[in-house]
Amino acid sequence: MSELNHTYLEALQMARWERPDIAALKRTAEGSWLLESHSMTARLKRHCHDFDVDVIAVYQLTPDKLTDGEIALIGQEACVVREVVLKGDGRPWLCARTLMPASTLEGQGGHLHALGTEPxxxxVFKQRASRRDAIETANVACLSHQLHARRSRLWLHNRPMLVAELFLPDSPVYGKEIPA
Known part of the structure; x- marks a missing residue:
């Protein structure tokens, strides 16, 4: 793993998550990004010609390594962790860390641990039985930048996953929105 990716993941794991004031957040430039309820991948793809996923790591995490906040959102069980960087036109835009509980990977979710470079x-959002809830946000100091982050719970076939995302300095969240 590159030193830069390690720094981003460390910053993401140190985030102090809070439930946002949704009405106030909606009035900010970044609010629509942080409150996005559908696919962040689809939204990011609208801002580039080439979209790539760099898989940093995929590994097992035992239940005793979960934080209290993670346990409150997905339960206390072993997870597969997937850490990636999403890139638009070769620029790193988003660092993400997903916790996929063992029970989520059973049955219809069994293919999730083998996504490879698929976002x-x-x-998830191709499936009709998917949704996002429990959005939390944070501001994270990283490499002399104040970066936005969010954490949300994704549901696939009524089974949870927890996705934490750090919007990197070149991310379109810090610029003007391209109309859909």
């Missing part, structure tokens, strides 16, 4: 959101 998780692209896959």
């Amino acid at each position: 998780l959101g692209q896959h």
Whole structure:
């Protein structure tokens, strides 16, 4: 793993998550990004010609390594962790860390641990039985930048996953929105 990716993941794991004031957040430039309820992948793809996923790591995490906040959102069980960087036109835009509980990977979710470079959101939001809730936000200091982050719970076939996302300095969240 590159030193830069390690720094981003460390910053993401140090985030102090809070439930946002949704009405106030909606009035900010970044609010629509942080409150996005559908696929972040689809939204990011609208801002580039080439979209790539760099898989940093996929590994097992035992239940005793989960934080209290993670346990409150997905339960206390072993997880597969998937850490990636999403890139638009070769620029790193988003660092993400997904916790997929063992029970989510059973049955219809069994293919999730083998996504490779397929974006998780692209896959999840193709399914009719998917949704996002429990959005939390944070501002994270990283490499002399104040970066936006969000954490949300994704449901696939009524089974949870937890996705934490750090919007990197070149991310379109910090610029003007391209109309759909």
